[in-house]
Amino acid sequence: MLAQIDVDFRTQIINDYQGVSECKICDKPEYLARIREVAFNFFQKNGFPTQKNEEWKYTPVKPYINEPFDIDKDKSQTFDPSQANYFGQHLPGYKIVLINGKLSVEHSQIPDAALCTIQPVMDVLRKPEVQERLTKSRNYRNNPFLAMNTALFTRGVFIHIPKNTQVDKPIHLIHYEVGEGKQFNISKNIIISESGSEAEIIESYYHDYNDAVSFRNSSTEILVEPNAVLDHIKLQKSDHNLRMVEHTEVEQKEDSLYNNYTFTLPGMRFVRNNLNIELDGSNIESHMYGLYLTNEDQLVDNHTLVNHKEPNCESNQLYKGILTDKSRAVFNGKVYVHSIAQKTNAFQQNNNILFSDNATIYTKPQLEIFADDVKCSHGSTIGQLDDEALFYLRARGLSKTDAQSLLVNAFAFDVTEKLRDEEIKAMLNEEIDQVMSGVIS
């Protein structure tokens, strides 16, 4: 399945699709053919997003897909994940190995079935809860990569945490993106936290710096049922040759708590995160914390969409960015508060420090409120390190570099301190220290 650049790549995908729809899914449920067709028709007509698309205005994707990619070609037979180091390796947890999106049971530590079920998504397509997730109506106009994902996915993992279960250790998904040549990987993951359950999901990434470019197009559908708690932590640090679009859809029911922490560190050349949360019940809490620390020619884009549909909920977003070199970042956050969603608390904040004259940040915090009894705020800042604060610290005897790194850490600390997982917190603080000491000195 070899593809040529851009338009040709699209044509190639269109040809490939015939293959996917005709042979690979002949034993698959009828609904899948239906959703694939809708998604595929959209993608066939519109292709990859251009900067004319408002949601992709500052994120040109062409330079990152301008390669002859293989789609979902398999190298999992020869690849040995035990020899591959990734960021977050030492963290305790159930290590779930996904090679190009495909679950490797052999290399994974699958938890006891009483704690949680982990299976390839293609094996569970007939489960009603899977069908329910996959048949949700999604906005392809804003998310063309999602249309491609739904049309073509043949990989991904299904994680199911049963009612009132506390998973004793984090479930740590490690995404190995490996290929003989240039690789385009599409995966669809589904996570269901049943009512009263509690779990922590961590995601790490691996790409060998000797390997050719890989592009990861991943989508994750999450359901957090009443009273469930789900912590979701993304540790986005990998090699320059890995590029990715990660689309996350979260639906929360009443009295549930979902915490998303997205850390993007120097490395991957292009990262686009879409995080859409539906608060479909009352007394829901949703927290979204992001920290992006970018260098060289990195482009990191965080798009969030929060939909308050019921009263008495709270959503809270705090995204912070530290940009160096000629890196670019985008933050676009949107919060809708429907007219019946009274007593909503919705906060959204994006703060950025630019460490270089050549770094660029585009930030757009947006609120749309149709209820009249709510507490909402949004804001964004862009600046440099505060000279007054620097002088104050130096006047007390701290060297310029120490003072700078103290201020940078203090800036980032706002986000890392929100982590409930102390080990990840310590690992990140150390990493930030190390990255910034290179920038400052």
Added chain:
Amino acid sequence: MLQIKNLHATIDGNQIINGLNLEVKPGEIHAIMGPNGSGKSSLASVLAGREEFEVTDGTVTYKGMDLLDMDPEIRAREGVFLAFQYPVEIPGVSNISFLKTALDEIREHRKQEPLSARDFLNRTREMQKLVQFDSALTNRSLNEGFSGGEKKRNEIFQMAMLDPSLAILDETDSGLDIDALRIVADGVNKLHTPEKAFIIITHYQRLLEYIVPDFVHVLSGGKIVRSGDKSLALELEEKGYDWLREEIATS
């Protein structure tokens, strides 16, 4: 300890210090008074090493060294302390861990062993008591959400912890009520030893009721126009700065 000779300095091209001379010996307390815009705070900034100020002429010698040649942190490590007129709020930097770092740097520079955690804690307790600084504030982020008085008291607390040889208090009395003023003054008096010198910059005579200066200097137009003992401060209080201006104009 400190000799300032013919100091000239500018900020954004404006001449703000204009031929200033001052000598400070160990153990002395000098008060510098003067109307708004006379260059009092600028003098403090130049001595502490604020980079926006450019020294265009003159010399400043501190303990026999060229002070103007040192980075702000080196000045601090050599024992120069500036109590800021407007202490900066720094969220996320804990007051106490910042102080520990600063003290470690200073002690290392002076070739002293770093204080053990226990000694540091004891010293913190002792100095908190001395300047009546609330221990709850010690563990908060640096000056974040502190009241004006708490910020000024924190400056004096830091001064007590860092043990400078030359402390410059830049309008530490401004914005303080009478009780806070007394606590600050009390702290300074307790820390005053025959080896330590103070330069106290103030707009009003009030603080000098509690800290008795050896010398009072009046600054105007970027230089010292009159020096005297503590009675000069009282005279100024009575007659105002206009009296001096007229006298200078007619002399």
